[in-house]
Amino acid sequence: MSVLKVQNLSVKVGAKRLLDGVSFCVAQGETVAVIGPNGAGKSTLLRVLSGEIAPSSGTVLLGGRAPQAWQPRELALRRAVLSQHVTVTFPFTVLEIVRMGAGDRRGKAIDAMAEAALAAVDLSGFHDRIIGTLSGGEQQRVHFARVMVQLACGEEAHGPGLLLLDEPTASLDLRHQLDLVSVAHQCAARGTTVIAIVHDLNLAALMAERVIVLSNGRLAADGAPSQTIDDSTVAQVFGVSSAVGLMPQAGVPFVLPHRAERLRA
Amino acid sequence: MSDAVISGTIPRPAGSRLRGLLKGPLLFPILLATLLIVVIAATAVGGAGIPLERIPAALGLADPVAMTERDRLVLLSVRLPRIAIAIIIGALLAASGAIMQGLFRNPLADPALVGVSSGGALAAASAIVIGDRMTAHTAPLPFAVLPVAAFGGSLVTTAILQRLASRGRTTSIAIFLLAGLAIAALAGAGIGLLVFVADDRQLRDITFWMLGSLGGATWEKVSLIAPFLLVMLAAVPFIGRGLDLLVLGESEAFHMGIAVERLKRVAIVLIAAMTGAAVAFAGVVGFVGIVVPHLLRIVIGPGHRKLLPASAILGAILLLAADTAARTIAAPAEVPIGVLTALVGAPFFLVLLLRQRGLAGL
16 A cells, blocks of 8 residues: 555746656555755655645645645654754754654653664763764764654554655764664564665665656656666766676675766756 | 663763752742842842831731831832832843744844844834924823834834745745844934934933833833733743754754744744833843843753743843842932843853853864
8 A cells, every 4th residue: 555645746946847747656664765866856855745845736645645734743743854954053962852753742651762762873872962062973863863753653643654864874974874774674664664865876775675766857767776776777867887786695786886977868 | 880871871970960950840949939039139129228127017918017108108119010020021031032042043043133122112212202293392202102112113023024034934034034133223223313313301211212221110011011921921832842843943843743834923923022012111121032041051951841931030030130230239320221231241141152162162
């Protein structure tokens, strides 16, 4: 059963089309990576899916309703979003930030959720640190923990929800990138649907069972990593000539880029 | 190995135990007790000195032998209403500053900064000069004209700002802040123009307004301004969490279930009403709105659910203390309260900034 239906979605700002006739469905528990070059419309797609902006035309249905049709509070129990950059101007502690994911709820159950989420992102023992004093990667992991708490609360209320990630690994070191992938897999195993914008094609292949390729606001490819991440797609969409191989055991593609080509129109 | 380490909590540095108590259950009892002490001190101090031991009698709480009619008059119709006004205005200024800082995600935002206070002051100055000309110097300006003008001025300024910063359903906080700076400058120019054309008496009235004063407090004024404090206190639980989440950014607040546009509108109306009420009754009193929340964030952290009510109480404490000083330092003359808060507040604020800079290692 699909939890998310996107049909003929277009977003225009002035005369510029950011998204143009995009359609796809996502089933519950699927992990989807969205890839594409800068300006392809990835972030716009995520903003539409999260309910932040309304489509110019076409429909998005999340749990059978347009995101805008939900009250923000109800929507927050059904989808959680991890943005690329979150700046916190006031000296909140790590625990205070993570607890924010739980909304108005307080108490032992929430503390346990926060504890588990911090452990999952390898930040146990950071509770009382002021978030501004942490490194960029650590801050990103704190926000991931906050989003996990929000997901857990939503799961209690309405069952597994939708997790939207905007370049979640951008500021993480290699080990924590893989940690994040495995946390995303655990979420998916419990039924959470995961959609992530990923720039690193190798990580996209590793994380997702399905890859959506966007190019100039249009859907360029949609399918399993082995079908979508190949040298012709990489050449056409990114303008990069590369060697694409398969990892021996997992059968997951990996990309070794070696030269930028002139983009074919 | 201690229990704390085993249970996974990192040990806090020394001295933070006290901070923990202040942050926790002791915060409001300590603040309220301090307020009570300052109130008692303010009751006993003043130009018409009434020693502490005569106060219970004057209030009719003790053997009335020691009481004098003069004591009672001074206390009930001069000093107590003034104390009440100081408490209310201090609370309004500090809380509206805290709300504005949360809304703008900027610890330096203040209603005085974006012209909300200046708009009120401009309207008051206009009322003084133009109203005086219209009545052709024949009658004094009716009592209610100035506060109403100041309140209206603050509301109109905020409405203009809101309009400038809004496009469709969304309000740009950056435009609001920058347009506010322009409007503050414009209001300042307007006041300058009025000062230029004013005669000596009007000039004194305008100056009095610009410097701020709690003089002339009556129970009538208290009953007019008290509702604003009550509305604010009632609103705190509804906007506290929203302001906390807004700290992460408007998108994040929305992602976590906050109706962001509604929150911004409510916050802006509250700021306008509270600042307008404060300017209407006390003129321009600066720095309370910046210093109080700043100080509290250091001790209790930035969470708005505690910060807003705590700011209100600490604002009340500080303004009452400042006003008591203002009317005793040079008694029987009074130092303008706005001058005093700026004199104490501005250097204090600089110290806070330098301290933060030290902490951040900049």
